[in-house]
Amino acid sequence: MPVEVRDLPVFARRLRFLRERAGLTQRELGRRIGMQENAASPRINQYESGTHVPRLETAQALAKELKVPVAYLFADGERLARMILAYSQLSAAEQEAILREIERGNRVG
Template identity: 50%
Template sequence: MPRRTDIRLVFQRRLKQARLDQELSQKDLGIKAGLDPFVASTRINRYEKGIHEPDMATVARLAAALKVPAAYLFTEDERLARMILAFEQLSAAEKDQLLKTMEKP
């Protein structure tokens, strides 16, 4: 049985990478996610280092600020993470067509 990665470590790594990809500072991300500007940098730093874990409402706000689906922040598999990001860029019709193709028996 394959060894499972700690989902908290996945979240920390993906949060930081998504932030860097968007060229946001920790403070900027925190503010965009609705955190108090005086603690925004510290809170994001603590999330990225695993000192604290955000609640799911905060995860949703972070994902929205980073323009990624929340599922991306928790996905262990790199290929699946890339698929999530690519899928998000498709139109509704393209998503339906892709799903139809993939779900064929």
């Protein structure tokens, strides 16, 4: 019985989503982060199936290639993941202003 996408670990789900959104095959993504041609597709497949979790350095390379913060790949809730993406797209000044608000304990919005 195949595993449902929603039942996969967070990292696996997000990696697959981002790769497909970028229009890349597993082999292409692996090659772009420096994996050997013959190992690229099987290794990315293992990450997307939840069989293996990559080392931090590999996760960082994947995130950089897919243009997201590495924390997005591991965030354990959808709201937090969305916040990470939104925050990462702000300017440094905007990030600082939001951080100050949060640290003061004020609600944003």
